[in-house]
Amino acid sequence: MRIDVVSLFPDFVRQCAEVGVVGRAQQRKLLQVETWNPRDHAIDRHRSVDSSSYGGGPGMVMMIEPLRTTLQAMREAAPEPVHLVYLSPQGARLTQGRVEALAKLPRIGLLCGRYEGVDERLLAHEVDEELSIGDYVLSGGELAAAVIIDAVGRLQDGALNDAASAEQDSFSNGLLDCPHYAKPVQDALGSVPEVLLSGDHAAIARWRLKQSLGRTWLRRPDLLSRHGLDAVSRALLDEFRREHSLRGQPRQDDAAE
Structure with a gap:
């Protein structure tokens, strides 16, 4: 190009x-x-x-x-x-x-x-x-x-060392990206979620999608209305909302009020 x-x-x-x-x-x-x-x-x-x-x-x-x-x-x-x-x-x-x-x-x-x-x-x-x-x-x-x-x-074929990086970026699938973690596993700031250490690729993919849906709901809810969630995504988002409610954390737009 x-x-x-x-x-x-x-x-x-x-x-x-x-x-x-x-x-x-x-x-x-x-x-x-x-x-x-x-x-x-x-x-x-x-x-x-x-x-x-x-x-x-x-x-x-x-x-x-x-x-x-x-x-x-x-x-x-x-x-x-x-x-x-x-x-x-x-x-x-x-x-x-x-x-x-x-x-x-x-x-x-x-x-x-x-x-x-x-x-x-x-x-x-x-x-x-x-x-x-x-x-x-x-x-x-x-x-x-x-x-x-x-x-x-960065979207030109071969520009990224791993083409999957672009596929998982925020907005590429209509959602924000999920959280990411690096070494060490344990730190004073917290620990890496256990599922990411499990080696269970299906469980990791499920966790990442749920976090992506949840982060979009928290920060850019307008994107969800455009995304058109399927049944699996809706269930994961409901699960995230329940967990978020139990933690008692405000949404970003609520905190700004």
Whole structure:
């Protein structure tokens, strides 16, 4: 897969993409990340990429021409068609499902805005979709681009040492992940649940599903309404609720009241 990023801070994007799982994916030739700086295509000696906003008001707007020329060069750099994403707080919320869909494409482009954003005319003619990583505003799209590169890159076949890791992630099956434990078995902070030490794979799978259902109920109950629980899952969730009630612990949303 190839990801092209249009950014005024290409070094930042490249550095983010060189570490961890995404860095390994590039080393293994599973992922290619390229950057494009609109200043390289500016038409004046100051390498200007922005101007004041028509209608007045604070802030600057990224201009059409440097971006249009940059996007043309980007598209012509490889034969695969580019699915271009503009990173914006006004975009659709990024979800694991959308990440999985993007990961199946041969090539995507990420357009990072700055200042007050990008001229609306360019967005209307060049961009395929707008995505947001949350209901807040950043100084630019670079951090959001890094998030998408990581989320998409780790799903490339062979990027993870164990492909099952991605299958068990939060949201991959519509639920939050179950708790995980490492050495030692005994600690002043508590002990590892005995079922995880039993070697009984069926019992471990049952415990993990119950904990996953319970954690979702506690922290993100909205996900359960979308998940559509089968009879086994409903029974496990009821079991978790009874145990939780006996422990007398509040749900996260109850504790916040």
